[in-house]
Amino acid sequence: MKEMTRFAGACAMVALVASPAAAQAASQATDSTEAMVHTLVGRLDLERYKATIKGLTQFGDRRQGTKRNRDAVDWIEAQLRSYGCQNIERIRYEYTSPAPRGGAAAGRGAAAGAAGRAGTGGRAGGAGRGGGAPTIRMGQGGSRIFGYTARTGVNNDPMAQKDSAIRAINMEPATDGPREEVICMKVGSKYPNEMYIVGGHMDGHGWGQAANDDGSGTAIVMELARIFSMPDVQTERSIRFALWNNEETGLNGARAYVEQRGPMQGKEIPAGSGKYPEPRWLGMIQHDMMLWDHGMPLADGTVPTEQRPEADVNIEFQIDSKMADESMKLAFFFHRANNKFATDYPATVGPHMTNTDSGPFQDLVASISLRENERGAQIGGGWDPNWHQPSDVFTTYSDKDFRLGLNAAQTTLGAIGMLTGATIRK
Numbered sequence: 001m002k003e004m005t006r007f008a009g010a011c012a013m014v015a016l017v018a019s020p021a022a023a024q025a026a027s028q029a030t031d032s033t034e035a036m037v038h039t040l041v042g043r044l045d046l047e048r049y050k051a052t053i054k055g056l057t058q059f060g061d062r063r064q065g066t067k068r069n070r071d072a073v074d075w076i077e078a079q080l081r082s083y084g085c086q087n088i089e090r091i092r093y094e095y096t097s098p099a100p101r102g103g104a105a106a107g108r109g110a111a112a113g114a115a116g117r118a119g120t121g122g123r124a125g126g127a128g129r130g131g132g133a134p135t136i137r138m139g140q141g142g143s144r145i146f147g148y149t150a151r152t153g154v155n156n157d158p159m160a161q162k163d164s165a166i167r168a169i170n171m172e173p174a175t176d177g178p179r180e181e182v183i184c185m186k187v188g189s190k191y192p193n194e195m196y197i198v199g200g201h202m203d204g205h206g207w208g209q210a211a212n213d214d215g216s217g218t219a220i221v222m223e224l225a226r227i228f229s230m231p232d233v234q235t236e237r238s239i240r241f242a243l244w245n246n247e248e249t250g251l252n253g254a255r256a257y258v259e260q261r262g263p264m265q266g267k268e269i270p271a272g273s274g275k276y277p278e279p280r281w282l283g284m285i286q287h288d289m290m291l292w293d294h295g296m297p298l299a300d301g302t303v304p305t306e307q308r309p310e311a312d313v314n315i316e317f318q319i320d321s322k323m324a325d326e327s328m329k330l331a332f333f334f335h336r337a338n339n340k341f342a343t344d345y346p347a348t349v350g351p352h353m354t355n356t357d358s359g360p361f362q363d364l365v366a367s368i369s370l371r372e373n374e375r376g377a378q379i380g381g382g383w384d385p386n387w388h389q390p391s392d393v394f395t396t397y398s399d400k401d402f403r404l405g406l407n408a409a410q411t412t413l414g415a416i417g418m419l420t421g422a423t424i425r426k
Contacts, residue, residue, distance in 0.1 A: 037417035041341045052219035057209035057394045064203045064246045065174030077182045083226040085184040093256035150297040150382025161207040161390035181245035181253045186228045190236035195279035197240040200287040201247030208392035217287030220409045236421030238279045244357045254357035286358035286369040290405035292384045303385045307400040313408045314371045319351035326366035334415045341414030345407040
């Protein structure tokens, strides 16, 4: 009971950032509330999670601006409808590649592709293979606290993908033009005008299947949408489920959402209807690369093939953002939720969220990102050899890897369930 009281107090502390009403509701959390959230978390299933990721990989890397991307958007919407999700919409926007600079390939993705061609070498083949001699980043006083690092980049060589079927799916190049992404919403029963946003990006590149980046995060959002949409589940506050597009080109899908939906926040449309197409944002939670935590590159440039014993769910906020204090509180709330609801892997909190779809929100509302590794120090240091590579395919990952992603799903479902006052109707 004492632990539950502290947990309810944490709910109230985070919700106080949003509104007095949220704080009051959160402070009334009971043992029965937590028990119901535990029941909801128990509805997550490893095989279902894997099946959702595998369903996404049938569309290859789902690169934006291609038919395979549009087909994946259609498939995601069909899945959400089959779950009984309500208020399904599409955000529509135009994407134009940035103008070339200095003769380099245009756009963030293409520029990174050039870097990948120059720098990934043998690493494109898969986990554990050598990628040349790594470098060492030294800490203060000459310590090796940062360890070995390997070069990263985006593979842009189709022949690096040895599976001819996957290579064939990914052959169509991206073109500029209209883009779409799917959103849906669980409407709150008591405070429909307040909302948490749960997101993951469905596009990828690198000539693989984008199984981890970011099929793993997209599947978390879809699985949470499935569970919260069950007919016996009720939440006091609303939850938005967003499957972003164009993340790899510069967070364009998330930026389009912020531009289009931000001004609509909290407005009753039509007046007197009790309907809020865009409730006021209370927090944004992003999921991006959830599966791989095998440790740093070794001295010979290889990466361990097994999940490391110290694997954890990384929860990040951006310490330089305008909402840093609120985001930090939300991050540590999720940390506590991990302690309560995750079955296998602990969580850690870091202050350097970057390069993911929570970025456009971070100065507007409390925003965090859940990941497999620290984005800057670890992913950026070559800890994930499948990042933007042909080896980012479903068969690369073991059940230990998939279970790390499932633990992130447990963490978010538990936290969001508590924050929105989730209950199960009998």
